[in-house]
Amino acid sequence: MKRAMLSMAILVAGTVTATAAEIAPNDVVFNDGAVETPLTDKPGDPAAGRKVVGTKSLGNCVACHQVSEMSDVPFHGEIGPSLDGAGDRYTEAELRAIIADAKKVFPDTVMPSFYKTGPYIRPGKAFTGKAPDGPLPPLLSAQQIEDVVAYLKTLKE
């Protein structure tokens, strides 16, 4: 019994240290359309970011954006501008701000806020149409945001 409690305590402590390196959604500092501080200690991985951008269950960015480099993924949308050359148009800090919470950069934009935990109007459990079981995690994790930033930086004209 005592031993079980002890290992639980260690587990909890372990979780805390693992997330300590992350900036929580509510603590992200937006300054003039930019977020200077990376959300995690681990540098973003462009390959992982590319997957997030093209995958429906992850970022699904291609639902709204065309990306020429990503012609292996079918059906790119045209709701937002093409992401070609995004790495030239924006600094890393600006890209981080756009992806974390586009509404802080383009007021009223239709682009979803990917690093936010609410408040929402009638939040649901993913695409089930049902109420969520509890508080919703942000659409993308801190690391996924950094990965997407790293990928967008590779999109040069």
Next chain:
Amino acid sequence: MKKRVTLKGAAAAAMATAVFAAGTSVLAEQDPTVKEMVVNGEEVMTVVADPQPGVSELDKLYDGWLFRSEETQALQMDDFENPGMIFVEQAEEMWNTVEGSEGKSCASCHGDPSSMKGVRATYPKMSPSLGKLATIEMEVNNCRENRMGAEPWKYTGGKMTAMNALITLQSRGMPVDVKVDDAVRANWEHGKELYYARTGQLELSCANCHEQHYGERIRADMLSQGQINGFPAYRLKNGKLNSVHARFKGCVRDTRAETYKPGSQAFIDLELYVATRGNGLSVTGPSVRN
């Protein structure tokens, strides 16, 4: 929330037609003018209309048909090709079938289905016998439960939607003319509020997609104005007739939101509001969609 590029929708719709028809990009040769919908070679539908002032931010109204591929458009222009008509035939049979404790069919009281001419064009509206804003589905179940002594049909079920298609067909070609008087104004305001509310974790409103971005592709789908003058809609995707509330439910779900239930007050009010956004377009249901 005005759409930035006026008329872009129609042009883009015409272009979409070209893309789908050819499978590749022969956009250039396409006539950019909006096509005409003529059903069975004789019934001309109004698929472009001027909006009623004060209802929406739309500059022009476009039937959802304009945004579909040429093949899908063709199916809707010929009743022998329109798969929705199979369900209309089934509904004609149901219309004449005696059911319930009173030993009556729809025909016993309403005569021929053509007695329903004009009904679809004005619904939802205040129902004298129900004493509240009613959809066609509510009227049908009111008759079944309280006038025939029969079991109500499921709101978005196959029988109900088929019967709705039969009733709708009687008004095909008539302009949608849904009224907002004092008795239903609060419902209309509520529906409008729902239309512009950014729901779910994606925080998207109906207007974000269907008012600000119609004529543009979201993933593989060309966004229309989300009009309901073509409902019920036969969808090639699920091989059946789809009711207005079933479509609403799917759209709300896609914003990663908790949806409302078909037949709920929220969706009844939303239907009233969306219907008035299409006032002036022809009733074109049952339509064909992808």
